[in-house]
Amino acid sequence: MIGNRGSGKKDGSQQSRIIRDALEGKVAEFALRETDRGDQLMSLARQAVEDGFDIVVAYGGDGTQSAVAGALAGTRTMMGVLPGGTFNYFARDLGVGETVEDALETLLDARVKSVDVGQIENLIFLNNVSLGAYPHILKTREGIYKRWGRSRVAAYWSVLVALRRLRNPMQLTAKVDGQSRHFTTALVFVARSAYQLDAFGLDGAEAIRDGQFAVLIAKARRPLPLLRSAFRLAFGFSAKDSDFDLIVTDNLVIETGKRQQLVAHDGEKTRMVSPFHLRVRHGDLRVLVPADDVSKTRGVAE
Structure with missing residues (x-):
C-alpha cells in the first residue's frame, strides 16, 4: 500500500x-x-x-x-x-x-x-486536466488550506477568491481529427470523470462512459460571468450549453498563445510547454x- x-x-x-x-x-x-x-x-x-x-x-x-x-x-x-x-x-x-x-x-x-x-504529454490523469482559471484556483486553495485547513467549504471559497483576481482570457486552438477550432476563453476543462460531471450538472458524462474526453470550454471570458457560472454550479443549477462549448473526442491537441502554461491535473499543477497532446488510453x-x-x-x- x-x-x-x-x-x-x-x-x-x-x-x-x-x-x-x-x-x-x-x-x-x-x-x-x-x-x-x-x-x-x-x-x-x-x-x-x-x-x-x-x-x-x-x-x-x-x-x-x-x-x-x-x-x-x-x-x-x-x-x-x-x-x-x-x-x-x-x-x-x-x-x-x-x-x-x-x-x-x-x-x-x-x-x-x-x-x-487520460494522458497529457507524459502525465497520466484520472479525472480532469484544465487550463486557465482552474490552475490559479488550485494555487489559491493551497493558501486557504494552510490557513483554515482542508474542507469542501474552503475548496469552494478558493474558487470565488481566485476568480475575483482573474483578468486576462486565453487564446487557444483545439485540433480534433485534423480540424482546428479557435477560442477565447478563461477556462478549459478536459474531463474523464463521469461522476464529477453528473455532480455539477454538466454535459459529457455519457461520452466519458463511452471512452471519450468531454472537453468543456467556458464561453465566459471574464471573472464576473465565470463567477455567475460557478454560483449556478455550487447551488445545483445545470450550466450546460449556456456556459460551455463541448467537444467529444479521445484524442486532441490544444495550443495556447503562451509557450508555457500552468496545467492542473487531478488536483495537482505542473507548468508544461504548449502544444498539449491529450489522448485516452x-x-x-x-x-x-x-x-x-x-x-x-x-x-x-x-
Whole structure:
C-alpha cells in the first residue's frame, strides 16, 4: 500500500492501523510505504512493481490515486483504491466506497476491471486536466488550506477568491481529427470523470462512459460571468450549453498563445510547454472494483 500522509483531514496513523489490521494476514505479503511528499508517490509505486507485488493500493486523494495510476498504467499490476482526500472522484466513479472501511471491504471481495485513463504529454490523469482559471484556483486553495485547513467549504471559497483576481482570457486552438477550432476563453476543462460531471450538472458524462474526453470550454471570458457560472454550479443549477462549448473526442491537441502554461491535473499543477497532446488510453489500468460490479463506467470487467 502506498499512503499519502498529506491527504485529507483524518489522523493518518489511526487510518494506517485500520488498513494494516484489515489486510495483514489476508495476503501473502503486506507492505505499507508512506510519504508526506506527493512527488515521491509515483517512484514508490514503481518500486512496488519492480519488487514484484501483484496489487498496489493507493491511499489518499485524487492526486495520490493519479500518481500511483501513472506508475501502474500499461502494466499487469492491479491497483486498489482507498479514498483519503477531499472529493475522491475516482473512488466514487468506480463505486469502491466513499470511506476507507467500505473500500477495504471492496479489496477483500473484488474483481478486476480494465479502465480507461487520460494522458497529457507524459502525465497520466484520472479525472480532469484544465487550463486557465482552474490552475490559479488550485494555487489559491493551497493558501486557504494552510490557513483554515482542508474542507469542501474552503475548496469552494478558493474558487470565488481566485476568480475575483482573474483578468486576462486565453487564446487557444483545439485540433480534433485534423480540424482546428479557435477560442477565447478563461477556462478549459478536459474531463474523464463521469461522476464529477453528473455532480455539477454538466454535459459529457455519457461520452466519458463511452471512452471519450468531454472537453468543456467556458464561453465566459471574464471573472464576473465565470463567477455567475460557478454560483449556478455550487447551488445545483445545470450550466450546460449556456456556459460551455463541448467537444467529444479521445484524442486532441490544444495550443495556447503562451509557450508555457500552468496545467492542473487531478488536483495537482505542473507548468508544461504548449502544444498539449491529450489522448485516452483505453483499458490501460487494471483496478479492483466490487465483485458484483457490472457497470461500464470506466472500462470492462475481466
